[in-house]
Amino acid sequence: MDLRNCKGCGKMFNYIGKPMCPTCEKNLEDKFQVVKKYVKDHPEAPITVVAEENEVSVNQIKRWVRQERLSFSDASMVGLECEGCGAMIKTGRFCEVCKLTMQNNLSSVIKKKPEPKIETKQKESARMRFLDGK
Secondary structure (H helix, E strand, O other): OOEEEOOOOOOEEEOOOOOOOHHHHHHHHHHHHHHHHHHHHOOOOOHHHHHHHHOOOHHHHHHHHHOOOOOOOOOOOOOEEOOOOOOEEOOOOOOHHHHHHHHHHHHHHOOOOOOOOOOOOOOHHHOOOOOOOO
16 A cells, blocks of 8 residues: 555545545546636636636646646637747647657657568479389
């Protein structure tokens, strides 16, 4: 059993891969649903207003956007910088150009196995021999 302190409330809990206890995890998920609805209802609200109105930190909202759980509309002025080139994006970590570039780079690194060559020429010792019946 792995016991740790919750990052939210500081209480001890049985750690199973998430840094918060189940109670704080549920509270955070409830806040996420409220923020998601607020962003949908107020698509042009700045990120600071969204954070203040919903009592959530700006960093937490950015975390949800980076995780692609939350995205802002195209009409919104809110955006994050692409971690690759710095272009403004509405959700995720990378813009479409950087994603495509990474995909191409990874594809070029993975080499395809060459097709095995089939030899059509037989060796002299591998030929079939017949014995004369004398």
